[in-house]
Amino acid sequence: MLGGAEEIGANCCYLELDGTGVLIDAGLHPRDRTVRAFPDVDALGDRPTDVLVVTHAHTDHIGGVPYVMRRLPHLRPVMTHATRDLSHIVLHNGARLLRNEITTAFPKQWLEFYERETIEALRQAFEAVPYDEPLRFRGYSGRSPIDLSFHWAGHILGSASVSLSVKGFSILHTADVMMSDQFVVPKARLPRQHVDVLITEATNAATEDMPAYADETRRLAGFINDTAGRNGSVLIPCFAMGKLQEMIVHLYSLMRRGSIPHLPIYSGGIGVRINKVYDQYCYSDPMKRPGFEVSDVPQERLHRDELVRGDFMREPSIVLAPSGMMNTGTMSHTLAREWFIRPNFGIAFIGYQDPESPGHSLLTSETKKPFDFGSTRSRRVCEVERFRFSSHASREHLIELAQDIRPSTVVITHGDSGACESLALAIHERLPGTRIIIPRHGVSYTLLSDI
Numbered sequence: 001m002l003g004g005a006e007e008i009g010a011n012c013c014y015l016e017l018d019g020t021g022v023l024i025d026a027g028l029h030p031r032d033r034t035v036r037a038f039p040d041v042d043a044l045g046d047r048p049t050d051v052l053v054v055t056h057a058h059t060d061h062i063g064g065v066p067y068v069m070r071r072l073p074h075l076r077p078v079m080t081h082a083t084r085d086l087s088h089i090v091l092h093n094g095a096r097l098l099r100n101e102i103t104t105a106f107p108k109q110w111l112e113f114y115e116r117e118t119i120e121a122l123r124q125a126f127e128a129v130p131y132d133e134p135l136r137f138r139g140y141s142g143r144s145p146i147d148l149s150f151h152w153a154g155h156i157l158g159s160a161s162v163s164l165s166v167k168g169f170s171i172l173h174t175a176d177v178m179m180s181d182q183f184v185v186p187k188a189r190l191p192r193q194h195v196d197v198l199i200t201e202a203t204n205a206a207t208e209d210m211p212a213y214a215d216e217t218r219r220l221a222g223f224i225n226d227t228a229g230r231n232g233s234v235l236i237p238c239f240a241m242g243k244l245q246e247m248i249v250h251l252y253s254l255m256r257r258g259s260i261p262h263l264p265i266y267s268g269g270i271g272v273r274i275n276k277v278y279d280q281y282c283y284s285d286p287m288k289r290p291g292f293e294v295s296d297v298p299q300e301r302l303h304r305d306e307l308v309r310g311d312f313m314r315e316p317s318i319v320l321a322p323s324g325m326m327n328t329g330t331m332s333h334t335l336a337r338e339w340f341i342r343p344n345f346g347i348a349f350i351g352y353q354d355p356e357s358p359g360h361s362l363l364t365s366e367t368k369k370p371f372d373f374g375s376t377r378s379r380r381v382c383e384v385e386r387f388r389f390s391s392h393a394s395r396e397h398l399i400e401l402a403q404d405i406r407p408s409t410v411v412i413t414h415g416d417s418g419a420c421e422s423l424a425l426a427i428h429e430r431l432p433g434t435r436i437i438i439p440r441h442g443v444s445y446t447l448l449s450d451i
Helices: 065-071 081-099 108-114 116-123 213-229 243-257 271-280 331-340 358-363 395-405 417-430
Strands: 013-017 020-024 051-053 076-079 135-137 146-152 160-166 169-173 197-201 234-237 265-268 300-302 318-321 346-349 371-373 376-378 383-386 409-413 435-437
Touching: 013 160, 013 169, 020 160, 051 065, 065 081, 065 108, 065 116, 076 081, 081 108, 081 116, 081 271, 108 116, 197 395, 213 234, 213 243, 213 346, 213 383, 234 331, 243 265, 243 271, 243 318, 265 271, 300 318, 318 331, 331 346, 331 358, 331 371, 346 358, 358 371, 358 383, 395 417, 409 417, 417 435
Parallel strands: 020 051, 051 076, 169 197, 197 409, 234 318, 234 346, 265 300, 265 318, 346 383, 409 435
Antiparallel strands: 013 020, 135 146, 146 160, 160 169, 371 376
16 A cells, blocks of 8 residues: 555555556545655555556545656556546646645645646546446566456446456455445446455444434434524535535435425535536436436535625525535635624534544534634634535445455455454454455555465
8 A cells, every 4th residue: 555554545556466567546645745645656666567547536546646647657547437537627626735735844846746737748648448348458567467347436426446357366446435325426336246355445434333314314404494594504515526516416406305495505616617527427427317417406606705795694595615624725614714603504514524624623613612723713603513425335335345245355445543443343253264454554465476
């Protein structure tokens, strides 16, 4: 693991398969701006590097691609069609964020990898591969061909789990995967036959019982109704990729069913551009409602220069704003300060909050008591509530996958140490003969000695 070992970081998994080097994902760490911001390609030494497989367009999986490709320019980058089309939005946005987050441990020359011209030139090399259509390749030093297939992962548009096989040896890498239907994208469609190695995420594995979407929907509707009844507006900090599209469609559905009042929905940032890419794939990729376009939902545009003067400050509304963790300088961070002083307003968290993020500080704060929000000390009188609409598989679903395919080895990544250990113990109890690895950063592991 060159990133993402016992954390959700600069996710990158390296596999050497019979002389061919495969990197799966090249992420940008969501918060670390030291040398750990990017995958640790130096740990590879002189090992072969031939193909870069990108599983989806979230920044912690694709944001480090310019850095890795600059260090290893001979790599062949492959991904799904939708991920390729989303990449330019995500990479240019990542470049903007990096320019605002320079630290003494983050050399300015690294920004050369993220210049607009460099990203545009890099994207010309991205190769799109359809779902479930095998791609055969062999590296420069490879001794045997490798077959790769993408499978619909149900996480966001374009997300894929990856099957790899060489000389009869098989690997399934789940990447970020969701085994239940969401509001826009349907659940994963993974092969369930035996594989030798399962590499799986563990994001939600520390939680035994994830709340059902239906139960959380009822709670969210009640929160919105209560807030609107006080003549207040609801702020929902959203990740622009995936979560924003899901919530726009879900809220509109609740309004049409009469579960919540017809309130103006505000959205903005790069999410507006991402909506259009979702709409382009509303027929070609799996969708809960084929042909339905996110842009068909009536929405008001959220403008950065009007955040403190918007109509949502005067009339009940729902505001969906990036970033999901309320990072300093983002729309949701700026809006939150306006929400703090209004007791009739409400903030609804719907996604993961890193313990070091401003969003986590706000979520765990108490009404009228001081807390640290970004770089300042704050107090709030508005209501705050958390809801769970995760786009990651539950622990039980991950265990069921392992039981179905009965791998000889399970490698557990993309989760904190508690989540990884919890999933390891559960799989050990159900499949006691299975070898389980919780990999450490930069440490090599042998999966099969004679490959």
